Amino acid sequence: MDVSQLPGFYAIAAADPGRLAVIDSDGTRTSYGELLARVNRVSHGLRARGLGTGDVVAGVLPNGIDAIVMVMATAQIGLYYVPINWHLTASEVAYILADCDAKIVVTGPDHAVPGGEIGTAGLAEGQPTGAPGERTSGAVMWYTSGTTGFPKGVQRPLPGVAPEQLVPAYQWFLGEVVDLKPGDDVHLVTSPMYHSAPCAHTQFALHLGHAVVVAPKFEPVTILELVERYRVNNAMMVPTMFHRMLQLPEEVRGKYDVSSLRQVIHTAAACPVAVKQQIMDWWGPVLYEYYGSTESAIAFAVKPHDWLARPGTVGRPAPTFEAKIVDEDGAELPPGEPGLIYVKSAMGTFEYRKDPEKTAASMLGEWYSPGDIGYLDEDGYLFLCDRRTDLIVSGGVNIYPAEIEAALLEHPAVADVAVIGVPDEEWGHNVVALVQPAAGVTPGPGLTAELLEHCGPRIARFKHPKEIEYRSLLPRTPTGKLSRSKVREDYLSEG
Structure with missing residues (x-):
């Protein structure tokens, strides 16, 4: 079925319920229709517990169907969803739960927290599979540590419209930045969904009608096997993964057919030029990079051929973004001069939950700095010099x-x-x-x-x-x- 005219996951699932949505880490398959039924039941269950627009739900969940259900359920009933890293200690988890005022926390059986729900079954039990009434977009609220070491929630205003009204903007933005389009593609989840980019790309994949394959964990050979078996078209990775891939013996690398790959998107850390070049020599010109932060989202992006023409760049400002480089006094610097990177976007603002002082300190008027040093070349391509000093x-x-x-x-x-x-x-x-x-x-x-x-x-x-x-x-x-x-x-x- 052609899904290019349908505004995202909920509409696609209703129109084409038999379409493959998820292949979980244990091989279990879930269709779009089955996934939507679970999402709707959990949405009803959350409302039945008294949660309303603007309330917060947290998840301490391993990658898999429950993590996906929580993201998609909260996204249609106006809730903030806080994914929490399950490697954190009990006291670190407790701090985030208290700070975000989570009314419900859903966990995996191996990551239970006091008062938490084990999985989504309890929320879904006895609830209808039809769409909830008065649907309105929620948002994911990520916790990011500041230089004080205490995590802060990055909170964006809720849009106040149904998800279907937002999806066309997502689809346009992803098409512009990483050439992702609606259709029958297959997306591979390689990283924990408690990180912002893997979670967002899983959500985007479903809004594009793609099938989502969840890797059990990152192992180079496992990833190559999954790419070949499911003819994976796109994935999100970090540079450490490329480094580990390249350590495989040549005869092992050559065993797997990776010709289906079209977009392998990387972010989160600087990628050495030699590593990125070697991966493209192996996989072809398929590496798309973007640079940003939890606060700024995707601020800069570069496609494969533009990177090959300017090795080392992290790209030009993404659509709707402006960028400038400033010195210590806040004066704008000319091309080629390193300084603090500032960005602003027409896509909206953020605040640190319960910390207006920290929010104000990170801003220069409408401009936000991720705290990194870099310079723009004459054509507006950004080159990073260093991550922020302490990070x-x-x-x-x-x-x-x-x-x-x-x-x-x-x-x-x-x-x-x-x-x-x-x-x-x-x-x-x-x-x-x-x-x-x-x-x-x-x-x-x-x-x-x-x-x-x-x-x-x-x-x-x-x-x-x-x-x-x-x-x-x-x-x-x-x-x-x-x-x-x-x-x-x-x-x-x-x-």
Whole structure:
């Protein structure tokens, strides 16, 4: 069936219920009609629990049908949906749940939280499969850590219209940026849907009528097998994945037919030029890149042939976006001059939930800065010089040093600590903690093991330092501010 004239998932499912919607990680197939019935039942169930427009629902869910149902159900009844990383500790999850005022939290059986619902079955039980009345668009609210280390919800105003009125704008934008079109394509989910881009692309795929294939987890050979088996056309990945793909032996790479791939979209971290070039030598000119943030969404984008003509660029401003580079005083800089990147969009604004001061601090009038340094060339293509000074991006995931430092400083053996990101070929950066021991404490392997054990209940494992080294003194300014840049320079110069 031609779905190009239908405004998104709900309309497509009603018109073509037998169409394949999801192949889950265990191979279970769900049609558009079956998925819509589950989505509608959960929508009714959420309303039956007393939730109304603007209320918040959270999910601590592994990739799969329940995660997809929650996104699509909340999106048609005016709710904010907060996906939460299930690798977080119980205290980190509890902080987000309290901060967002979630009225209901849905979890997987392995990620239960106090008072949570296990899966969507309880919400759906006894509810009708027809569409709920007074449908109005919801929104996903992502939690992102600031430099304080405490996560903040990035909240956008609810549109106040039915989903079908928004979908044409999504479809147009995706067509312009990454050449995705409505039709019979197959989208592969390779990353956890508690991250914004994988979640958004899963949602977009359904609004385009595509089939969604959920990978059990990222393993290079598994991904190649799924691409060949299901003739995957598009996927979202991060540069770490490309690096791991390229480590496969040549004979393994050559076994799989990847000729169906047309758009492999990457974001979340800088991709080394050589890595991106090697993937395109293997897969063809199919890598689409965009750059932005949870707050700014897709601000810059570049298609394969434009990147090949300008290796290293992250693209030009996406449709509806403007960009400028400014110096420390807020003055606009000419092409070729590095400075702080600022963007603004006609697509709307955001605020940090419960934190107007932080919202105001991130803005320059109507302009928002992701906090990164870069420059524009004469043709308006952006080149990044560095991620924001303190941010560590490891495997495409943002990690904030202050949060790790705060956890380590709770240990009585730690007098001071600086956490830095050290370049790593596979992960982008590794987390390294430089610890100044308290007076009378002897550094060594025993202390290192003790500090890592201490991190266990406080911060998620992916934030744990890969290395802990010891220093007699760490550089601080007269006002007490830690100079991470000096620490990083000193560490790297030591080799």
